[in-house]
Amino acid sequence: xxxxxxxxxxxxxxxxxxxxxxxxxxMDSDLQVSWLPSxxxxxxxxxxxxxxxxxxxxxxxxxxxxxxxxIALNLPSFDKFEPKVIAGGKLIYxxxxxxxxxxxxxxxxxxxxxxxxxxDAGLTGMANVIVLGYLLKITGLFEYDAFLEHMLAGIPxxxxxxxxxxxxxxxxGYNYAK
Amino acid sequence: MAKKVLMKxxxxxxxxxxxxxxxxxxxxxxxxxxxxSEYMAKRMPKVGxxxxxxxxxxxxxxxxxxxxxxxxxxxxxxxxxxxSLKSEGISYIVGCDLPCVIVNVQRGGPGLGGIQxxxxxxxxxxxxxxxxxxxxxxxxxxxxxxxxQLTSEAFDxxxxxxxxxxxxADGALGxxxxxxxxxxxxxxxxxxxxxxxxxxxxxxxKNIINSLLIDPVELENSVIAxxxxxxxxxxxxxxxxxxxxxxxxxxxxxxxxxxxxxxxxIAAARAKGIKVGLFRPIxxxxxxxxxxxxxxxxxxxxxxxxLNMGQMVDDVKVATECKKPVSFFGRTGGMxxxxxxxxxxxxxxxxxx
Numbered sequence: 001x002x003x004x005x006x007x008x009x010x011x012x013x014x015x016x017x018x019x020x021x022x023x024x025x026x027m028d029s030d031l032q033v034s035w036l037p038s039x040x041x042x043x044x045x046x047x048x049x050x051x052x053x054x055x056x057x058x059x060x061x062x063x064x065x066x067x068x069x070x071i072a073l074n075l076p077s078f079d080k081f082e083p084k085v086i087a088g089g090k091l092i093y094x095x096x097x098x099x100x101x102x103x104x105x106x107x108x109x110x111x112x113x114x115x116x117x118x119x120d121a122g123l124t125g126m127a128n129v130i131v132l133g134y135l136l137k138i139t140g141l142f143e144y145d146a147f148l149e150h151m152l153a154g155i156p157x158x159x160x161x162x163x164x165x166x167x168x169x170x171x172x173g174y175n176y177a178k
Numbered sequence: 179m180a181k182k183v184l185m186k187x188x189x190x191x192x193x194x195x196x197x198x199x200x201x202x203x204x205x206x207x208x209x210x211x212x213x214x215s216e217y218m219a220k221r222m223p224k225v226g227x228x229x230x231x232x233x234x235x236x237x238x239x240x241x242x243x244x245x246x247x248x249x250x251x252x253x254x255x256x257x258x259x260x261x262s263l264k265s266e267g268i269s270y271i272v273g274c275d276l277p278c279v280i281v282n283v284q285r286g287g288p289g290l291g292g293i294q295x296x297x298x299x300x301x302x303x304x305x306x307x308x309x310x311x312x313x314x315x316x317x318x319x320x321x322x323x324x325x326x327q328l329t330s331e332a333f334d335x336x337x338x339x340x341x342x343x344x345x346x347a348d349g350a351l352g353x354x355x356x357x358x359x360x361x362x363x364x365x366x367x368x369x370x371x372x373x374x375x376x377x378x379x380x381x382x383x384k385n386i387i388n389s390l391l392i393d394p395v396e397l398e399n400s401v402i403a404x405x406x407x408x409x410x411x412x413x414x415x416x417x418x419x420x421x422x423x424x425x426x427x428x429x430x431x432x433x434x435x436x437x438x439x440x441x442x443x444i445a446a447a448r449a450k451g452i453k454v455g456l457f458r459p460i461x462x463x464x465x466x467x468x469x470x471x472x473x474x475x476x477x478x479x480x481x482x483x484x485l486n487m488g489q490m491v492d493d494v495k496v497a498t499e500c501k502k503p504v505s506f507f508g509r510t511g512g513m514x515x516x517x518x519x520x521x522x523x524x525x526x527x528x529x530x531x
Contacts, residue, residue, distance in 0.1 A: 018183070020355070027184050027357045034182070035355040039210060041293060060442030062354050062435075065516045 001056055003141065004064040008049035008081055009073030009094075014128030018071070019050040021132060025142050026054040034062040042141045054141070055168060069139060071131055073097065073114075092135060094127060110138055112176055119171065126169040133173025144174055182357035187347060188213035188324040190358050191281055194326035195253045197360055198209050198333040200279070201227040202245040202252035204238040206260060209293040210349035211283035214255040227282045235260040239267030239280075244398065246276035247387045249374030251333055255281035257349075258299050259290055261307075268342060269308025273389025275373075275404070277336035279329065280314070281345045283352040284485075286512035294512025295349035297434060300489035303346045311401050313408055315343035316462040317414070318433040322356035328460070330363040337368040339411060346462060348485065350435045350514065408464075417460035418469050422448070426455030427531055428524060429473050431494050432483040435514070440483050443520035452528045462490075467497040474498035478531050483520060484508045 005022065011017045016037050026033035036051045052066035066086045072078040072093040078100070085091050095111030101110045112134045114127035123130075132151075136144050140163070148170055156163050159162040185193070186511040188292045192214045195203070203218040215231065238254050245252040251417035256264065261282045271278060284299050286292035312527040315335050325347060330345035351470055375385045397432060421436075422444060432440045435456040447454045452501035459466050474480075479502055482491050488506040495504050507523040509515045 023355060024184050028181055033184075033210065033357065036350060037353055039293070039349070039353050041209070058441070059356075061439040062350065063439075063514060063516065065518070076335050099474070 002059075003054045003069065004067050004086075005052040005054070005069045005071070006045070006049060006064045006067035006081060006084075007052065007071040007073075008077030010076075011045045011047070011048045013073045014125070015048045015073065016050050016064040018128040018132050019052045021147075021151050022054070022142070023053050023152070024154060025147050026052075028150055029142065029146075031056060032059050034059045047076065049081075069093070069135070072107065073127065075099070090138060092131060092138065094131065108138075110134065112173065114173065117172055117176070121168065121172060123165055123169050123172075126165060129166055129169035130173035130176075133170040134176055135173075136170075137174045137176070182359050184355050185322060185358050186213055186355050187322045187351040188283065189217050190322050190326040191255070191329045191345060191347075193360065194329035195279065195333070196221055196225055196227070197328045197363055198251065200251045200253050200333065201225075202242075202250050203227070203229045204232050204241040204245070204252070204254050204314075205230050205256065205502065206235045206238050208257045208260045210285055210295070210352045211255050211257050211281065213352070214281065214283075222479070234389045235263035236267065236434050239264040239271075239292050242278050242280075242492065243267060243274065243276060246271065246278045247369040247375050249275065249376045251277075251337070253279045253281065255283065257283050257285045258287050258296070261299060261302065265302075265308040267308075269310050269312055270389050271342050272308065272312040272314065272404075273310065274387045275340045276342070276387065278342050279332045279336055279345065280342055281329075281347065284346065284348045286510070292512040293349065295351075295435060295485060295514060296510065296512055297348055297436065297485040298489070298510060299346065300462065300484065300486060303344055304465070304493070306491060307342075307344070311405070313463055314341060315339070315411070315464075317343065317347050317417075318346045318460060318462050319351060320350070320434050320437050320458065322354065322509050323358050324460075325351060326358050326360060327362060327364070334364045334366040334368055335415065337371070338366065339407060340373075341407075346434070349512075351475035407509065412464040412467075415461060416464050416466040416469065417458050418466040419456075419458040419460060420469075421456040421458065423455035423457060423473055423477070426453050427475075427478045428452070428454040428480070428481055428527055429477040430454065430456045430481045430483055430520075430524075431459070431470065431490065432456065433462060433490075436483050436485055436508075439515060439517050440520055442517035443524060446517065446521050446529075447524045450525070452524060454528075465493050465497065470494065470497040471499065474501040477502060478529055481523065481527060482506045482508075483515075486510050
């Protein structure tokens with residue numbers, strides 16, 4: 001089975017980090033995985049997206065054109081990629097930043113006000129981790145405890161203060177009820 | 179089994195070079211390969227090596243000539259326009275019979291072009307990296323694992339044949355992350371560098387490294403000797419992958435990132451009952467002529483897929499001796515075709531067979 005995931009937003013939202021967390025978890029689960037970022041000339045800001053493919057067989061093209069799962073964290077990426085989600089696929093988006101929704105009946109649509117939740121909880125900048133928690137809940141892609149453990153293991157000792165915050169953010173996303 | 183590491187292709191090249199005993203890196207930053215320089219700047223001092231950012235690509239390749247002449251395993255990397263700047267130095271290194279590894283993480287051209295992935299330097303890499311009758315070994319990885327593995331093989335090949343070896347990658351392979359296992363590096367026997375100019379200590383005659391041979395008889399002999407070596411390499415060192423070619427009516431010929439897009443398209447075409455396979459040259463020089471040629475008796479059509487305007491088509495025609503039609507599909511300038519575009523091309527061809 002192959003899952004094509006596309007994460008999109010603007011630079012600084014932690015799109016690439018979130019993709020990497022999924023990729024790392026997949027690798028440690030002995031699955032095949034590829035992570036391909038879009039890259040532009042800018043060092044900061046701009047549009048950012050990344051393709052993550054998780055599979056139990058050899059991965060061909062690393063470019064996700066028609067995602068099974070789309071994570072959209074800003075309006076331009078919602079507008080651009082929402083029509084590309086494969087029928088039967090899932091769309092997760094930040095409804096505190098995106099003021100429209102999808103009227104497609106052939107996909108499952110999940111809004112979560114991740115950016116607002118993060119700033120209310122003093123976790124500014126961690127909307128990406130909240131969305132990851134929500135992704136785990138909705139898709140069951142990976143087991144929650146294992147994912148948390150792997151994500152925290154990636155935090156260097158010099159940034160130990162981030163461990164509790166990441167834990168809290170992932171939990172908030174996982175426990176979010178529409 | 180060793181633990182796999184999730185890495186960018188560029189980082190995998192740099193780590194593989196260090197694991198292969200590379201002690202000198204000279205480079206100049208250019209997207210999309212700058213991670214190689216970054217990684218080397220961090221790691222080289224820790225392994226007792228040197229990472230130096232030169233003032234230009236030209237300077238970097240000439241520093242490589244010096245390090246290689248002194249017998250060091252050395253690496254330089256750049257992207258398309260930077261490789262053009264290095265071409266004079268590459269020719270000199272070939273003329274001096276020095277081993278080194280050169281990485282080209284290709285981007286769109288010509289000129290300053292763009293920064294998105296391309297395979298537009300196929301001709302340059304395989305036919306004319308520099309002036310004079312000359313070749314360099316050219317290896318084309320198609321995964322992050324191969325970025326690492328072929329880098330280690332490139333160092334061994336360069337030392338065995340005393341010539342430069344090039345890793346011809348592209349921006350997508352450089353930027354993407356995949357798991358890498360560094361336990362499967364090349365471990366070939368390489369000759370001692372008795373020719374190196376690393377100090378006689380008063381114990382031997384001095385070695386001279388030089389590419390200036392004014393006497394045409396002498397120069398001709400040196401070129402002929404080098405081409406005998408090229409013949410030996412063509413015999414012994416070709417690498418390729420055949421994928422579902424046994425019953426294939428259509429054989430796609432593609433390398434690097436494009437070969438993976440083709441594999442996805444092939445799976446979709448096979449599901450529709452179209453017999454299509456892939457021949458992937460891994461060494462672009464020497465080109466796996468005989469092996470590809472052998473398929474010309476079974477297959478009905480060859481389709482070349484590249485991120486350029488069809489630079490490999492002639493090599494496929496020569497290898498297959500034009501026994502079957504050869505056509506081309508590709509995107510260029512930094513555009514990457516989707517598997518669906520390749521599938522549409524396969525279906526179009528299948529309808530004519």
